[in-house]
Amino acid sequence: MSMAREEMISPDIQRSAITDWARRTGRRIVRWIEDLDETGRNFKRRIIEGITAIEAGEAREIVAYRYDRWGRNAVGSLANVHRVEAVGGQVQSATEPYDAETAVGKYSRTNAFAIAEMQSDIIGENWSAAINNRIERGMTGTGTPRWGYIRKGRIPDLDRPGRYRRDPDDPLGERYEPDPELSGAYVSLYERYVAGEGSHQLVRWLNVNGFRTVRGGQWHMTTVLQLLDSGFAAGLLRVHDRRCKCGQPMRCTKVVYVEGAHKAIIGMGLWEEYLRVRERTRDMGPRTKQALYPLASLIKCGHCGFALSAANAMGVRGFGYRCTIFRQRPDVCEGVWCKRVDAEEAVLAKLREKVSDLDARASLTTAREAMRAAAYADRERLTRELVRVDQSLRKLARQQLMDEGMPEAIYAELRDELLTSRRDLEKELDRTKEEERQADVDHEPVIRGLLEEWDTLPVQQRRAMLARLIRYVKVYRTGPRRPPRFEVRGTWEPEIA
Structure with missing residues (x-):
């Protein structure tokens, strides 16, 4: 049994019809399964319990009020009917006396499933049309309450609990x-x-x-x-x-x-x-989002490119940063280590450099123009490549339609390669658009604010502000017992591949 809505067939009516069918045909009901307010478009429902019971030999038949109560997806409905019949069971309808053991009865049952799917599709299309109509009028799809707003023009419908209707006393509408x-x-x-x-x-x-x-x-x-x-x-x-x-x-x-x-x-x-x-x-990972240190995920090993991890030393938590890749892959990286205060000081020195000399504005403007030009050139190139990939996808689709002999595996492989290339190009295109935007941003006010409030700002805010200003901080080894070298690159500078 299914659907407990008032405008649908009530569970009591369905139960009565099934009980009457069992009495007329001499069946004994051993279990009731109710799928109240569950969609019939799939079989992620309690009806699977009945199918499992048939397979376990606990029952011989499953009876529904109508075949559309069994399911509203013709393919899924027939597949699960076959699953029942494969172990000697039967699926019956209490109100549709089809003999599924005959060709005509099986045909009628299949049609019943197809009609049920069509009715479900029509309901879905009408519902989608209603939602789209609301959206085109600038309204929410379902008209539910929204936090921070007061919904007006709608009042509770006393005849239909849980629903709303237009307020006749409000001429402005919903x-x-x-x-x-x-x-x-x-x-x-x-x-x-x-x-x-x-x-x-x-x-x-x-x-x-x-x-x-x-x-x-x-x-x-x-x-x-x-x-x-x-x-x-x-x-x-x-x-x-x-x-x-x-x-x-x-x-x-x-x-x-x-x-x-x-x-x-x-x-x-x-x-x-x-x-x-x-x-x-x-x-970002949870530790980066709730950073304990300002340079979390921004500081990287200059040799292998992986992010450095905070390291405890001298009895101080997060005393420094170290590369952990060399422990796992010594053939890839020899490792690097630095004090956290030294890394942060290198970043602050970079920021001070940008605001200390008023004459630096000219060089900053030149750098921003160069960054804008490079980003524009990259965007044009990536756009052309994206168009080329789209053309290849359309050509491949036409070939697959025209050439019936093309193996599906080859088509799928080529399609997946092109789609992967397309996703990569879209990511690169988004990056170049962000670089163009960064070229138009005046970072000086943010830099000044960060330098002035560095000691008082919470770590998370310092990390968020640095993410807007710093692309990365790379740390390089300079030799045994020698201090490391820091490379700090700002977002106002072009990214180096």
């Missing part, structure tokens, strides 16, 4: 308006994240200050990031990319942002900065 009691906190969340605070710090700040989710619960890292990633505070809607045909829009990571009809709480500048910081920290 809309979201910023909640004045939460707007300040919403802006603060983005500002804190951009300034370097991690999601766990935002969670603590929200919960300590008495802020609750739209459902009245405590905040967690996942819910905070979902809130910020939604872009709703920037006046945007986060929706599934229609070009993606994955069939799982709720789980897919391919999303786009479209303009919403509601008023924004934060400016686009803050939103874009959040996206940059979010992208930069997305693939």
Whole structure:
């Protein structure tokens, strides 16, 4: 049995029909299995318990109210019917008297599964059309409450518990308006994240200050990031990319942002900065996101290129940095070690150099122009290569359609190679776009602020600010018992391959 919604066939009616069928046909019911409010598009449901019972010899038949209660995916439904019949069992319908042991009965049952799938597809298409219509009008897809906003124009439907209807006393219709009691906190969340605070710090700040989710619960890292990633505070809607045909829009990571009809709480500048910081920290490990030291993941071995790890020495935690690759692969790297204070001083010296001499502005401008020109040239080259790969993909697809003799394995291998090349090119293209953006950024105010507040800023904020200013710090060995050499490269300087 399935679906407990009022507009559907109630479980009581289904149970009564199945009981009556068993009485008429002389069957004895040994177990009831209910799949209430579960989709019939797959078999990740309790019905698998019944199939397993048939295979174990605990029962001989499974009876559903109708065949569409068995499943709404024709291929999956038939596959699981075959699974039951393969061990001598049968799948019956209490209201559709098809004899599946005859050709006509089997044909009728197959048609019933196909019709059930078609009905499910129609329902899905209508639901998608309704959601798309709302999105085109700048509304959220489902009209659910949003944190930081007050939903107006909708009131609870007393005839249908849990649902809402249009408010006849509100001529402006459905809309979201910023909640004045939460707007300040919403802006603060983005500002804190951009300034370097991690999601766990935002969670603590929200919960300590008495802020609750739209459902009245405590905040967690996942819910905070979902809130910020939604872009709703920037006046945007986060929706599934229609070009993606994955069939799982709720789980897919391919999303786009479209303009919403509601008023924004934060400016686009803050939103874009959040996206940059979010992208930069997305693939970081937990230790890097909640850095204990300002140069975490920025300081690298100049010989092997791997990030250095903090090392304890002289009874001090994090006294220095060392390369651990040489212990695992001495043939790759001989190792390097440095004091943490020396590495940080090398970085600060680099930053002081950029702001100490006013005449350096000319050289800085020249460097930024060179960086912009190099990034532009790289972007043009990568764009041409991306077009070439897309043309190759289209050509390969046409060949596969025209040449029926092309082995599927060869086609799949070539396709995967081209798709991998395309992903790599897109990453490189994103990098060049970021370099072009960096070339237009005036880093001097950030550098001055960091130098002035270095001793008072929390480690996470120092790490976040350094990530905007420093590409890397490379450490090189100079000989036994000799201090290492540091190479510090700023984001205002072109990246060296």
